[in-house]
Amino acid sequence: MALSASTNLPHSVDRVTEVFVNEDFLRHTSELVGGTLESFAVDGDTAGAFSTTTVRTVPTTRMPEMARKFVGESLKVTQLESWDAPAADGSRRSNITLKVSGAPLDVSAVQRLVADGGSTRIELEGNVTSSVPFLGGKIAEAAEPMVGKALKIQSTQAQAWLESH
Numbered sequence: 001m002a003l004s005a006s007t008n009l010p011h012s013v014d015r016v017t018e019v020f021v022n023e024d025f026l027r028h029t030s031e032l033v034g035g036t037l038e039s040f041a042v043d044g045d046t047a048g049a050f051s052t053t054t055v056r057t058v059p060t061t062r063m064p065e066m067a068r069k070f071v072g073e074s075l076k077v078t079q080l081e082s083w084d085a086p087a088a089d090g091s092r093r094s095n096i097t098l099k100v101s102g103a104p105l106d107v108s109a110v111q112r113l114v115a116d117g118g119s120t121r122i123e124l125e126g127n128v129t130s131s132v133p134f135l136g137g138k139i140a141e142a143a144e145p146m147v148g149k150a151l152k153i154q155s156t157q158a159q160a161w162l163e164s165h
Contacts, residue, residue, distance in 0.1 A: 014086075035058035047086075094110070105129070107126060108126055109126025
């Protein structure tokens with residue numbers, strides 16, 4: 001299943017990047033959906049190319065019953081992000097991979113933070129797949145809206161975070 005989302009924030013790419021790699025912000029967004037931030041690590045200097053590893057536990061209460069039968073009450077989600085160094089105009093790109101422990105789901109996406117004057121356009125394109133024979137398509141289809149919402153929450157919460165911090 002394809003993921004696609006786009007939003008604009010009235011802040012620079014540098015500021016948006018700072019928020020997306022802020023442990024307190026990641027804890028806030030995890031708790032907002034009823035989950036917990038288990039760990040967060042940054043490898044490298046965020047002024048250039050770097051990577052992050054975020055591990056969260058998230059509830060499955062909003063997933064369809066069919067999916068919850070497979071995965072239980074909560075999921076451990078490991079999010080790996082590989083960020084490119086800023087382009088000449090300040091724009092950035094990150095390759096995102098989500099691994100869900102105990103669930104046959106894989107998510108891969110590309111997130112672009114596009115400099116637009118003093119604002120940032122966040123573009124996300126990706127795919128949700130499942131390796132379960134016969135049911136994989138249905139599992140991915142059920143998970144796709146939840147993954148899309150989670151990634152959208154990050155963007156919308158970034159706006160509120162930037163305005164209050």
